[in-house]
Amino acid sequence: MRKGLSDDDGPDIGKYTLDAEKHDAKDLAEIEDKYKQAFLDVGYDPEGAERSGSFLQVDHSVLCSKVMQEGVEIMSTTDALGKYSWLSDYWWHAVAPGKDVYTQQVDRKQTHGYFLRTLPGVKTTYPLQSCLFTGQEGLSQNVHNIVIAEEGSELHIITGCSVAEKVQSALHLGVSEFYVKKNAKITFTMIHNWAPEVEVRPRSGIIVEENGVFIGNYVSLNPVKDLQMYPVTYCGKNARATSQSIIYASKDSKIDIGSKMVLQGENSRAEVISRTVATDQADVTARGFLIGSAPNVKAHLECTGLMLSDTARIYSVPELEATVKDAELSHEAAVGRISEEEIAYLTARGLSEEEAAGAIVRGFLNVDIKGLPAALGAQVRQMIRMSAEVL
Amino acid sequence: MLEIKSLNLEVDGRPVLKDLNLTIKEGESHVLLGPNGSGKTSLLLGILGFPKYKVTGGSIIFKGKDITDLSTAERVKLGMGIAFQHPPVIRGIKLGEMVNLCKGDTSQQINQQTRTLAKKLHFSDEFLERDVNAGFSGGEIKRSEIMQLMAQDPDFVMLDEPDSGVDIENMELIGDMIGELLHRRIRPSKRTASGLIITHLATITDYIEVDWAHVMLNGMIACSGNPDRIISEVMKGGYEKCVRDCQMTMDRI
Numbered sequence: 001m002r003k004g005l006s007d008d009d010g011p012d013i014g015k016y017t018l019d020a021e022k023h024d025a026k027d028l029a030e031i032e033d034k035y036k037q038a039f040l041d042v043g044y045d046p047e048g049a050e051r052s053g054s055f056l057q058v059d060h061s062v063l064c065s066k067v068m069q070e071g072v073e074i075m076s077t078t079d080a081l082g083k084y085s086w087l088s089d090y091w092w093h094a095v096a097p098g099k100d101v102y103t104q105q106v107d108r109k110q111t112h113g114y115f116l117r118t119l120p121g122v123k124t125t126y127p128l129q130s131c132l133f134t135g136q137e138g139l140s141q142n143v144h145n146i147v148i149a150e151e152g153s154e155l156h157i158i159t160g161c162s163v164a165e166k167v168q169s170a171l172h173l174g175v176s177e178f179y180v181k182k183n184a185k186i187t188f189t190m191i192h193n194w195a196p197e198v199e200v201r202p203r204s205g206i207i208v209e210e211n212g213v214f215i216g217n218y219v220s221l222n223p224v225k226d227l228q229m230y231p232v233t234y235c236g237k238n239a240r241a242t243s244q245s246i247i248y249a250s251k252d253s254k255i256d257i258g259s260k261m262v263l264q265g266e267n268s269r270a271e272v273i274s275r276t277v278a279t280d281q282a283d284v285t286a287r288g289f290l291i292g293s294a295p296n297v298k299a300h301l302e303c304t305g306l307m308l309s310d311t312a313r314i315y316s317v318p319e320l321e322a323t324v325k326d327a328e329l330s331h332e333a334a335v336g337r338i339s340e341e342e343i344a345y346l347t348a349r350g351l352s353e354e355e356a357a358g359a360i361v362r363g364f365l366n367v368d369i370k371g372l373p374a375a376l377g378a379q380v381r382q383m384i385r386m387s388a389e390v391l
Numbered sequence: 392m393l394e395i396k397s398l399n400l401e402v403d404g405r406p407v408l409k410d411l412n413l414t415i416k417e418g419e420s421h422v423l424l425g426p427n428g429s430g431k432t433s434l435l436l437g438i439l440g441f442p443k444y445k446v447t448g449g450s451i452i453f454k455g456k457d458i459t460d461l462s463t464a465e466r467v468k469l470g471m472g473i474a475f476q477h478p479p480v481i482r483g484i485k486l487g488e489m490v491n492l493c494k495g496d497t498s499q500q501i502n503q504q505t506r507t508l509a510k511k512l513h514f515s516d517e518f519l520e521r522d523v524n525a526g527f528s529g530g531e532i533k534r535s536e537i538m539q540l541m542a543q544d545p546d547f548v549m550l551d552e553p554d555s556g557v558d559i560e561n562m563e564l565i566g567d568m569i570g571e572l573l574h575r576r577i578r579p580s581k582r583t584a585s586g587l588i589i590t591h592l593a594t595i596t597d598y599i600e601v602d603w604a605h606v607m608l609n610g611m612i613a614c615s616g617n618p619d620r621i622i623s624e625v626m627k628g629g630y631e632k633c634v635r636d637c638q639m640t641m642d643r644i
Contacts (some may be wrong), residue, residue, distance in 0.1 A: 347441075363522075
């Protein structure tokens with residue numbers, strides 16, 4: 001399906017261990033203190049201020065699943081499977097277990113993951129936060145996450161994945177299945193902060209029912225060895241879905257990222273926006289695939305890349321497929337360099353050429369993140385700013 | 392303030408200024424008239440030191456210092472500022488942040504001082520949140536450029552066509568603000584800011600008085616003198632006739 005690349009290609013699972021050191025929940029305070037900055041950098045605030053709940057998993061141990069608002073559920077998926085027999089209806093329903101070697105591995109050797117749910121009609125006052133963190137060298141973390149917004153509910157999530165500073169090499173496999181019920185809304189902002197030898201294979205499926213809204217934001221600004229993800233969103237009748245990604249690929253990063261929107265319900269809408277900066281020897285593939293298969297669907301894809309070096313590469317692959325006569329699908333894709341005119345403009349205000357280039361790159365990545373509650377949006381923007389500050 | 396001596400300037404290997412001389416003293420404001428393509432904007436960008444504008448001969452002295460080899464940023468730090476005619480859009484950088492940058496402040500927070508300045512230029516707080524120049528109207532671009540200059544508060548102000556495509560209402564405000572930037576509202580002996588204004592139709596001179604006018608033709612300053620006389624001759628007979636008359640006068644002297 002995706003030319004020249006099988007989803008099985010990539011990290012060698014056998015290279016990584018599943019033998020994780022156990023962490024005890026009573027050491028939570030100590031662990032939070034030790035990794036405080038790393039947690040904060042991916043949006044996880046150990047204090048939990050202005051959060052409706054928290055989930056923290058370090059290596060293979062779930063250390064915190066705390067609910068701060070009624071009508072919200074947070075627990076490990078392992079606990080959720082024990083608690084709710086009906087969960088089998090959602091388990092491997094949006095992602096196929098046999099999709100590739102990585103989903104198979106998560107199916108066989110799952111190491112927890114989060115279960116987040118809002119009950120019907122409940123709206124989260126503050127976002128829920130979660131963090132999946134690897135602190136052990138050479139470990140494979142194989143999480144399976146389930147997120148459900150029941151009918152008429154609204155669920156805002158900020159989630160971060162990161163590794164400890166001392167960790168050089170690790171594997172993160174993450175299956176995530178999202179269910180947006182009728183008239184419900186999920187916003188999901190994911191911040192990745194990897195290291196140059198870490199390999200990552202997220203596998204996500206999102207099912208948006210009638211009148212549902214899903215907004216996914218993805219931010220990755222640090223080097224990573226090999227990351228490939230291609231979340232698929234299925235839009236029901238009148239559903240709305242947005243996917244935005246902000247990527248700064250540096251050093252020897254190899255990133256293949258895209259979003260597929262399947263508009264299978266009539267009158268559904270989707271939008272895919274990606275901003276990619278490639279520098280050093282980074283290799284980025286930015287994909288987007290819109291499929292219109294129901295009457296009156298409309299979707300747009302906008303994929304912009306900025307090249308900062310002669311040894312980097314951006315490969316942009318926009319695809320459209322319509323199978324009904326009144327589907328409206330469009331795309332814009334552009335790859336370019338920093339404009340000299342913009343640099344000159346900023347130098348005329350007193351910036352040096354280097355400062356001007358930095359400001360332009362930061363501006364390029366400073367996408368207005370749509371659909372988030374104001375406070376969360378401001379927070380995410382601030383985090384992107386701070387991460388981009390060191391670029 | 393500024394002394395340009397036999398300046399030769401090239402853009403992409405093409406000569407645009409030939410042996411140009413110009414002196415602007417402290418407290419003086421000059422206007423530069425001339426047809427399209429005569430080299431007016433090239434002169435401003437050459438004074439500012441944009442890399443594309445290469446000096447092949449002569450020198451530029453600013454505040455007694457030879458700046459011919461300095462970068463744009465260094466020249467700006469010495470006290471130059473410019474309002475562009477067609478500034479580029481920069482995505483993700485808000486107008487308010489640009490105003491901060493002009494003050495040498497790299498923060499993104501828009502403070503009260505910036506909001507007060509914006510109000511003076513008839514901009515709302517929301518307008519400061521817009522990406523700089525993105526979808527700005529002609530008048531908004533002029534006001535935004537002048538606002539940035541006011542934040543910068545340079546001693547030497549260059550304005551590229553501040554009066555082109557501006558409606559009457561905006562023109563009065565722009566004239567007022569330029570008057571303030573160039574110290575036109577205070578006694579000549581107290582003025583320390585100097586200016587060089589490019590103007591096509593000299594509209595700006597209906598709003599502020601200037602000390603000198605020059606006409607540029609084919610990369611040279613062909614005629615200089617009293618602004619009232621030069622502007623009225625240009626308006627009557629065009630640039631070339633003004634230059635011919637002017638050269639005859641100079642020949643007689």
